[in-house]
Amino acid sequence: MFKKVFITGILILFTLGSLSAAFAAEGPGGNKRKGKYTYRKVVKACFERGAVDSASPKVSPADKKQAEWKAIFEGKNFGEFGCDQEWADISDADALDIYSYFYNFAADSPTPATCK
Incomplete structure (x- = not known):
């Protein structure tokens, strides 16, 4: 009996871990x-x-949905932000970090940004 409960518990933890990794990716x-x-x-x-x-x-x-931010950042169309000179000088790593910020707090994300 203990063996079945233990194996079931391990399977549940494995399943939850796999699901959370899929959503995080x-x-x-x-x-x-x-x-x-x-x-x-x-x-x-x-x-x-x-x-x-x-x-x-x-x-x-929160001004846009995740798909809209994806299109903006993948197309590198930063005109909406203004500051063209600064955006032209930004590294790809920094742009990816900013994209992650906008994507994860978009209007349709689980935790949309509530203030500017």
Whole structure:
């Protein structure tokens, strides 16, 4: 009896682990926390250069759905953000982190961004 319960428990844990790994693999794969920091740093640099009126970002992850952010970042169409000079200088790794931030907090994500 104990052996059956033990094996069943192991199978349940394995199944839950596999499912959580599958859901975690859906996103772009960058560091969303670093992406938030990097995005704010890009906007701040743009503000200091005088290209925008405010140091706080005008674009929030919750402004669009995940598929829309995917199209923007995969197409590297950053015109909506403004700050063209800063976006042109950004590395691919930093762009992936920012994409992860926007994707994971998009309007249709499990945890949409609630403030800018």
